[in-house]
Amino acid sequence: MSKPPGSPLFLERRSYRFRRMMDAVRLLPLLVLAFWMVPLLWPVQDAPVGAAVPMSHALRYVFGVWLAGIVLCFLLWRRTARQIAQEAQD
Template sequence: MPRTPIFLEKRSYRQRRMMDAVRLLPFLGLMLWMVPLLWPVPVAGVVAEAAPAMPMSVALRYLFGVWLLLIFASWALWRRTRDIVSGEARDPAEEAR
């Protein structure tokens, strides 16, 4: 009785890992967008010398930076999954020519 190999083919394994990364990206973005909620907030009437409040301009630059990072990451993952899928769709007989 012949045994089937345990491991997946390299191409299908890469495709599955790329699709896992695509599915994980929105959750990563949500976690990164929640980071400013952990930054110190100024309290009226209390001097906070130990933890000064984060300026709004820094918070907005951070949010737009994360947004641009997510756009670039989704584009890069789309390109990788497109290349993997299109490479898998090719007929092996055509590649031999």
Template sequence: MARDPLPLFLERGVYRRRRMMDALRLLTVLGVVLWLIPALWPNDPSAGAQTLAMSRALFYIFGVWAALIAISAVLAFRLRRPEGSDTGAEDVH
């Protein structure tokens, strides 16, 4: 006996929930990339390049950290909502 084929399209709520979970996973990668940017800043005064202060790098890292927390909190809050409470257009049957 053959199984019923899987539906071609997912329901809107399930699709959005999966994309938000994907966004949370990619947020980790984005955070690592953003935290590595200060490693590319010039810091050798003998090379003649303008150097950046360590305090500026620390402010940048703290800002990225705070932004990642805020974004992940918003996404986590949206994932905790029940699926039936979408704020978008309602489907009329």
């Protein structure tokens, strides 16, 4: 079963990029969740003096990851919405 001689060997660039972007949209919540789990690996108050991470740093990190996730989600949404609109026009 060979391909017909006129069929392209690779996908179009636009559809390939769109599929990879949709993969990124699907992977983003898992990636943000993984970054949220990082503070669980940090030393706790029972650790030797000076080794523990202050709660203020942990909270800044958690909310920073949360904010970065929202911004990335918005940017990916805008880009995919633009590509969907372009495909609808074609």
